[in-house]
Amino acid sequence: MIGSRTHLLSPLRSKRLMIRLQHAVTHCLLIVGAILVLFPLFWMLSTSLKPPTQIKAFPPIWIPKPFVWSNYIRAVTIFPVPFYVFVANSTYISLLNVVAALVSNPIIAYAFARLRFRGSRTLFYLVLATMMLPGQVTMIPLFLLFRALRWVNTYNPLIIPSFFGNAYFVFLLRQFFSTIPHELDDAAKIDGCGVLGIFFRIILPLSKPALGIMAIFTFTWAWNDFMGPLIYVSEMKMYPLSVALSFLRGTYRVLWSELMVVSFIAMLPPVALYFIAQRSYIQGIVVTGIKG
Amino acid sequence: MGPGIGRPARTGPVELRPRLTQAQREELWGWALVSLWVVGFLIFTLGPMAVSLGLSFFDTDLLRSRFVGLSNYTTLFSFDETRSLFWKALYNTAYYVIFSIPLGMSLGFFIAVLLNQNVGGQTGYRIIYYLPSVLPTVAVSLLWLWLFDVRFGILNWVLSLFGLPGLPWLYDTRTAKPALILMSLWGSGGNMLIFLAGLQGIPTQLYEAATIDGAGVWRRFTHITLPMMSPTLFFVLVTDTIYAFQVFATTYVMTQGGPANSTLMYVLYLYTLAFRQFKMGYASALAWVFFVIIMGVTVLIFRSSDAWVYYETEIGGRRA
DSSP, X not given: OHHHHHOTTHHHHHHHHHHHHHHHHHHHHHHHHHHHHHHHHHHHHHHHTOOHHHHTOSSOOSSOSSOXXXXXXXXXXXXXXXXXXXXXXXXXXXXXXXXXXXXXXXXXXXXXXXXXXXXXXXXXXXXXXXXXXXXXXXXXXXXXXXXXXXXXXXXXXXXXXXXXXXXXXXXXXXXXXXXXXXXXXXXXXHTTOOHHHHIIIIIHHHTHHHHHHHHXXXXXXXXXXXXXXXXXXXXXXXXXXXXXXXXHHHHSTTOHHHHHHHHHHHHHXXXXXXXXXXXXXXXXXXXXXXXX | OGGGTTSOOOOSHHHHSOOOOHHHHHHHHHHHHHHHHHHHHIIIIIHHHHHHHHHTTEEEOSSOEEEOTTHHXXXXXXXXXXXXXXHHHHHHXXXXXXXXXXXXXXXXXXXXXXXXXXXXXXXXXXXXXXXGGGSOHHHHHHHHHHHTOTTTOHHHHHHHHTTOOOOOGGGSTTTXXXXXXXXXXXXXXXXXXXXXXXXXXXXXXXXXXXXXXXXXXXXXXXXXXXXHHXXXXXXXXXXXXXXXXXXXXXXXXXXXXXXXXXXXXXXXXXXXXXXXXXXXXXXXXXXXXXXXXXXXXXXXXXXXXXXXXXXXXXXXXXXX
């Protein structure tokens, strides 16, 4: 205030200073938060490369000296089954889930987005309602059903249901399809396209981003799924990575380097997908409100 | 139809079949396409739900079953912990939900507000904060098991920096649940993204008008940001609550429900009964009660929303 009498520009300058200060404080908070988020991951990597003596060092040793790469070899050979088998199993289940999602969800979402039929509104609400249904309610009868079908210890229970659509993706795709202008449909109709023609020639080609989001999410969910394979897969050579990890925890409780190695490996594919496609990732979350 | 115009009318048997109108054809196609979902819903959701209800009246394992009426339910609700751990599991789960949801939502909201200041580097921050949400729960659980280690864990080292004694974390009935809640906060970045999208949707004119009227930062926050964000907060509250009730993998991997059942969560109890002890009937009763509880909580949140969720349409404004 005193300054403003002598200097005409100062109020403005002090305001700018305030804004700068505010920005600096915001940055500081965000950086501290980012460090808190990243630190456990750094610590995991660090532990995975440490010799046994440094793991229990006090105060902690941040950077292992030397890097013990043999930890990685030991960790992946600790299982009675070659480690790549788990990776292959997880990949197989995840990819088939992606295929199932791509085959089923677009066509269902298309009907909801574009076709007028009696009961479509009610049915769509039913789809939304199933999003809120905890899967545990159907878990036991489904197990009995799949057991009767002799599907236990196969991947069928983890894959086949995906071929019948998933409420989240039906919702995501319907929202996306609704943004495609109806004039395109009309033009296609005039050119002689039927219901399926419009779907394959107009809607699908214009929806690649949404289909991409769906594929990424499906892959990540299937990769990270634990309860499904835990219930249905009993033989170790059939284990996906998530169940193999839990097995390792049960057997070698405190081999921290090894545990961190396999955890790190299990994190790699979802993280890689996330970094590669982080834009569409974020878009998908914002549209549907679902989290990874 | 376009190509048909000007052609001579066709004669013959084709004419006899009544042609479907455009609307009727759409109707048929519509049902044909969604029938895929309907079939899946019947086989994998509705059918099993009905069977589950039926099973809950039987004493059944994988070999034989016997009708027992409501006895599964009476056992379930028993307070005798040698017969049923239902109340224990429900208490643990409720504890987890009641603390992890408000804390996680506040933290996510706070980060979103900070990011919404547009101080630069938003994309980078966003990528980092969301990162924990894409990681496999089992791997994250192993990682936190190591952080929580009583003797060599980094968290106790951090406490020692402040001259504090180390905590027993997952190995004590008093600290085990708080430890799981602390770990869940690491994933608050998931909410942050949704909140950020909501914040970016608030028209800036509202803030400008309020500033002209002399509203300070705090008043703008309570009178504009919070009401405008209430539908988003509501949505996240509902989905997060349902999700948190289903917590399973973390407790399965980290504690197996211990120590002294202090981290026995509802779904873990359900899993143990169904797939370790093969008490399918009893577990079905437990599953149905779980369903009713979640529905009840969801309805409560929806009911409460009249009091605190603000929709622009209420005052005749444009719909967001």
